[in-house]
Amino acid sequence: ATNEDLPLPCAGRCEAIRMLLADQEQEWKEDVVTMELWQKGEHKKLTCLFGQLPKFQDGNVTLYQSNAILRHLARSFGLYGKDQQEAAQLDMVNDGVEDLRLKYAQLIYQNYEAAQLDMVNDGVEDLRLKYAQLIYQNYVSQGRICIGQEISFADYNLVELLRNHLVLAPGCLASFPLLAAYVERVAARPHLHTYLQSTAHRDRPINGNGKQ
Structure with a gap:
């Protein structure tokens, strides 16, 4: 997963995805796209559908839109209700x-x-x-x-x-x-609590403009 188009590396639209993965005991790797790189335009135009982030890679599946990613993970881990x-x-x-x-x-x-x-x-x-x-x-x-x-x-x-x-x-x-x-x-x-108490979560700003 990558962070969204914001000035600072922040929780943003990815945080619910991180919470789900942590609670389901999954490991993931993040590649943060800096604002400097994003403003050059090539990353946005060439690799990002809809010209926006987050971008999520799961095997051969590449997804954009945070809610599409959440729903994909929900189907993968049985988090979409019983019927x-x-x-x-x-x-x-x-x-x-x-x-x-x-x-x-x-x-x-x-x-x-x-x-x-x-x-x-x-x-x-x-x-x-x-x-x-x-x-x-x-x-x-x-x-x-x-x-x-x-x-x-x-x-x-x-x-x-x-x-x-x-x-x-x-x-x-x-x-x-x-x-x-x-x-x-x-x-x-338990697993979600551990993640929420981690420095990875606590040290990450909630919003990209530093307001929270």
Whole structure:
């Protein structure tokens, strides 16, 4: 996996992929494309479909788009639900994560002022509430993960983004105790916890502009 088109080597869109691989006890190699190399243009034009990163190589399979990579890994490691119905629900959850991520990215890269931090608590309140309801329904009626009783690719994506929000505004999940507990529960999975405590994760900036 390679990092995305950002000024600093950072977690970026690859971090949920790293979390999934670490939790599934997989090893991987990263080749970071520096901004200097990227700006020369040849790498972007000649080797990157859609002219963007991340790029992921798995044997003979080359993939772009972080969510396509997550879904490929989900199919490879049985992280796509137990049946077609759960798979469809996981797609829904993951697409909802992208709505939340868009709001986060707008704050980080376009509106990062002290007064704008209210967006974390107010601008994404509706989406956080919807996820809180989803977790509550699943907590009561099925298991204790997002959809069904087993970890999925959507869990890594959602937990990674919510953890980013908690760095920016530590109290942003205070009104959603089940959602906060869900984040802690997933992050406490032994292999994932080891990765999240590693210097490789902790020393890597969350965002490419240094804002977090």
